[in-house]
């Protein structure tokens with residue numbers, strides 16, 4: 001949706017948030033960033049273009065990445081709202097981050113690249129993610145930072161679709177479960193409506209217009225029956241005079 005660097009940084013940020021313990025698609029997901037090895041595993045699963053090496057990770061780096069994760073989580077939960085509190089978080093992350101212009105790897109044109117405070121991995125991650133967040137805020141696109149809409153799901157997602165249609169994570173079947181629930185709700189609403197408007201199965205049910213008409217037409221005494229028969233016969237005769245059938249007109 002945005003430039004490849006921003007897309008990659010935002011996806012990596014949402015995946016960093018999802019390393020925290022929480023519910024993912026109705027299943028408890030464990031904390032995976034409690035050890036240096038956990039951070040190494042997270043880093044080695046990122047795309048190479050991010051240039052987030054998994055070597056040279058230590059306990060201090062781990063603590064700083066966990067702090068970064070907390071700040072990102074706060075931003076994701078607040079999005080799309082960016083108030084002074086959220087701006088402070090982004091500006092804290094941007095503290096000391098420089099910018100340089102480099103030739104684009106595609107071979108055409110140039111692009112901006114953040115310069116981290118130090119080559120340490122937590123600073124490199126912070127610079128990459130902070131630059132992407134600054135881009136989102138200045139382009140009024142923070143609505144793309146979302147928490148999955150699935151029931152019992154807290155997964156952070158980033159919507160990079162053109163029509164802003166991504167509402168669910170890819171951890172399990174959140175989208176499917178939501179569709180099934182919506183379908184059942186519609187069925188239940190329809191059933192309630194039918195019971196209310198249909199034949200008087202319940203004392204409280206209102207008779208339909210057809211039922212009312214039928215009740216009025218139904219004669220209740222012998223005289224009324226005779227009167228109705230007379231009325232019906234007269235109506236029939238009248239109709240025949242107006243539109244005689246071919247057989248009868250020949251006989252006349």
Ligand SMILES: [Zn+2]
Nearest residue numbers: 148153169174
């Ligand atoms: Zn989900």
